[in-house]
Amino acid sequence: MSFRRGVVRQSKFRHVFAQAWKAEHCIDDVRVSRVTWDSPLCAVNPKFIAVIVESGGGGAFLVVPITKSGRIDQTCSTVCGHLAPVLDIQWCPHDDNIIASASEDNTVKVWQIPDGGLVGPMTEPLVTLEGHSKRVGILAWHPTAFNILLSAGCDNVMCVWDVGTGELVYQLSDAHPDLIYSACWNRDGSAVCTVSKDKALRVIDPRRGTVLKVREKVHDGTRPMRAVFLSDGKILTTGFSRMSERQMALWDTKDLTEPMAMQEMDTSNGVLLPFYDPDTNMVYLCGKGDCTIRYFEVTDESPYVHFLNLYSSKEPQRGAGYVSKRGLDVNKCEIARFYKVHERKIEPISMTVPRKSDLFQGDLYPDTAGLEPSLLAEEWIAGQDAPPLLVSLSGGYAVPPSKHRDTMRGRPKLASQDSGAGAPAAAAPTATPTAPAVARETEGETRGNAADGTADRLKKEDDVLNEILAEMKALRTVVLAQSQRIEILERQLARIEDGDV
Structure with missing residues (x-):
């Protein structure tokens, strides 16, 4: 009888190991x-760690630089502008200084954190978004369009905002008959x-306000579920069986009749929070109240979801940042x-692939989504879609010059002209005179400078014209969105008058 080789599945992530950082790198005394x-x-983002904390008479969250370690002083400043507890916080994917928070006070607020962290209590947001009638518990920034933010509340309503203008651009009030547990954009935000x-x-x-696909009873249990879009359009869900066993399932959006894969874990009560990495196609499951983090690789081959390993520790987690x-x-x-997130501590845990070489491992780090957005808010509202703009991590990540930055700064966007603190990269001057060559004669220099002055003036005129055209386009899209909203409201009014509601 011959020994069958190749039984063990080949994967560069099979030996990923997790390791907690030493105690001196943890953040302690966090309420x-x-x-x-x-x-x-x-x-968490590459600059800051944000944690929802206890606060008297309102809602607050702590923001500290990612390099921070050691004890947090009880007098440490927080973002504390909400009137009730904060339920969710999310960093903007296109600006590491911008964070949104959702609260039991029925509002969403967007904040600009200064470089280096808070220097005092922050009570004034950049913008407050009001449109929900009950507490708001879910936030999701658009992955590729600048300043587009989704929120979902206990009123079963899903809202899409342009946070640059503070406008509610789309509202889905009748898509969900019950409490929304989670919401996730697909790769291009369509x-x-x-x-x-x-x-x-x-x-x-969300732009057409239509439900494209629906699958009843994804998980039979009554406890909360989660769902995340994978980069190839499939959806991974976590939930509970009728017997209260925790489950993970993979779904093909082309046919939701049956799951492509279903795995049962254990009978713990904690909700499984999925974190997805589109670059490696790995999924990490952090159960609330668990002492473990499980990780899996999703492939195109059956059984599609492959268990890799689990990290286990003595203390349970209350939550996790990624x-x-x-x-x-x-x-x-x-x-x-x-x-x-422990009871009073934040502990970093690294997932590492063991390699002997000191060279950059290109197979582990394919190009990843950078700070630069693919679209402006008005372009997405007008119907455009685009995949993320990718950057190389070879040699570490450096912020590239932005092709959109001048446009963003010239419009009523979050990266304001005044502060500049929230901008991922400094805006290049719009017209820089070209220095004449040293060897030129004086006459040539004069001619060159005059030409530069003319080019400078023409460039400024072009900028003004482009700004006017962009504003006209933005106003057009807002009018279109409002017309759609009026049409929806008129249909609802007609249904009420006809006695259908």
Whole structure:
């Protein structure tokens, strides 16, 4: 009988190992919020760590530089402008200084954190978004369009905002008959997947306000579920069986009749929070109240979802933050990093692929989504879609010059002309006179300078014209969005008058 080779599945992530950082690198004495909402409680980007904390008489979250370690002083400043507990926080994918927060006070607020962190209590947001009638517990920034933010509340309503103007551009009030548990954009931001208390998975086009696909009873259990879009358009869900066993399922959006894969974990009560890495196609499951983090690789071959390993520790996690690829140490082959939320501590945990070479491992780090947005808000509202703009991590991540930056700064966007603190990269001057060659004669220099002056004037005129055209386009899209909203309201009014509601 011959021995069959190749039984073990080949994967460069089979030996990923997780390691907690030493105690001196943890953040201690954090008064983590005790709200019962099933959010990760923590959000991390390459610059900052944000954690929802306890606060008297309102809602607050702590923001510290990602390099911070040691004890947090009880007098440490927080972002504390909400009137009730904060339920969710999310960093903007296109500006590392911008963070959104959702609260029990029925509002969403957007804040600009100065470089280096807070220097005092922050109570004034850049913008307050009001449109929900009950507490707001879910936030999701658009992955490729600048300043587009989705929120979902306990009023079963999903809102899409242009935070640069503060406008509510789309509202879906009748797509969900029950509480929305989670919402996630797909790779290019053309659709959103949601799961709700009625146990259904929905794929929604927010611009048309239509449900494209629906699958009843994704998981039979009554406890909260989660859903994330994968980069190839498939959807991964976590939930519970009728017997209260925790499950993970993979769905093909072309046919939601049956799951492509279904795995049962254990009978713990904690909600499984999925974190997805589109670059490696790995999924990390952090259960609230668990002492473990499981990780899997999703492939095109059956059984599609492959268990890799689990990280186990003695203390349970209350939540977790997950930093984007731009914040990782590529020299140590670090492919993921979590910030585990304890009762009073934040503990970094690195996921690393063991490699002997000190050279950049290109196979572990394909080009990843950078700060630069693919679209402006008005372009997405007008119907455009675009995949993320990718950057190389070879030699670490550096902020590239922005092709959109002048446009963003010239319009009523978050990266304002005054502060500049929220801009990922400094804007290049719009017209820089070209220095004449040293060897030129004086006459040639004069001619060159005059030509530069004319070019400078023409460039400024072009900029003004482009700004006017962009503003006209933006106003047109706002009028179109409002017309659609009026049409929806008129249909609802007609239904009420006809006695259908």
